[in-house]
Amino acid sequence: MRVAVFSDSHGRLISALQALRSAGRVDLILHAGDYYHDGLRLSAETGIPVKAVRGNCDCLDDGLEEEVFELSGRRVLLTHGHLAGIKLPSSRGNLLAAAKEKGVEAVVFGHTHVAVSTNEGGVLLFNPGSITRPLDQDRPSYGILEITDKGIIPYIFRI
Numbered sequence: 001m002r003v004a005v006f007s008d009s010h011g012r013l014i015s016a017l018q019a020l021r022s023a024g025r026v027d028l029i030l031h032a033g034d035y036y037h038d039g040l041r042l043s044a045e046t047g048i049p050v051k052a053v054r055g056n057c058d059c060l061d062d063g064l065e066e067e068v069f070e071l072s073g074r075r076v077l078l079t080h081g082h083l084a085g086i087k088l089p090s091s092r093g094n095l096l097a098a099a100k101e102k103g104v105e106a107v108v109f110g111h112t113h114v115a116v117s118t119n120e121g122g123v124l125l126f127n128p129g130s131i132t133r134p135l136d137q138d139r140p141s142y143g144i145l146e147i148t149d150k151g152i153i154p155y156i157f158r159i
Contacts (some may be wrong), residue, residue, distance in 0.1 A: 006038075023157075034111070124152055
């Protein structure tokens with residue numbers, strides 16, 4: 001299974017659509033918030049199923065703030081990260097505690113506009129960065145997760 005991961009699109013889908021054109025086969029889109037409806041629009045425009053959550057800029061939307069689901073038998077938590085205070089230096093511990101509590105092997109999040117892919121204590125912490133307003137480089141980023149029998153293999157790409 002191949003999953004495209006976006007976050008912090010803030011109403012601009014040009015780069016996300018460009019990413020999907022160059023990404024090859026994608027079975028699912030994950031949108032980790034800030035402009036929840038952008039995830040729904042990506043699905044409508046591409047025909048690719050989506051799972052999306054609300055971020056701190058989505059207070060009036062009706063989507064979930066976080067969701068736990070399985071991807072090819074691998075449990076994943078999708079969240080924006082703002083409720084865990086992810087911009088604070090000690091906040092990764094909050095994501096790891098949530099992962100342990102919910103029994104997931106990966107946490108996909110956004111909010112920081114900085115791409116991160118790290119394994120801590122056997123849990124993948126994956127932030128695709130921002131597809132529109134990156135704070136870590138001058139080029140937008142997105143992620144691909146390849147789910148295999150060996151686990152979840154993460155990739156970060158720049159446009």
